[in-house]
Amino acid sequence: xxxxxxxxxxxxxxxxxxxxxxxxxxxxxxxxxxxxxxxxxxxxxxxxxxxxxxxxxxxxxxxxxxxxxxxxx
Numbered sequence: 001x002x003x004x005x006x007x008x009x010x011x012x013x014x015x016x017x018x019x020x021x022x023x024x025x026x027x028x029x030x031x032x033x034x035x036x037x038x039x040x041x042x043x044x045x046x047x048x049x050x051x052x053x054x055x056x057x058x059x060x061x062x063x064x065x066x067x068x069x070x071x072x073x
Contacts, residue, residue, distance in 0.1 A: 008049040015042040 018039050021027050027035050 006045060008046055011042045011045045011049075015039055015046070018042075 018027075018035050022032075022035070
């Protein structure tokens with residue numbers, strides 16, 4: 001699965017699985033480094049998607065506010 005195409009939900013669920021496996025001792029020492037690297041990648045993906053979503057929502061709200069002001073003028 002390419003990281004660019006992964007959804008927020010998929011990244012978050014994979015991250016939850018990694019954390020769960022670590023908590024339960026399911027990850028061997030040999031796998032730990034790769035899992036931590038993957039977790040860091042997933043966190044970055046989630047943060048980017050949240051940032052872009054927040055930016056989009058703010059833009060929409062600003063546009064709605066501008067339209068409201070124009071209607072009242």
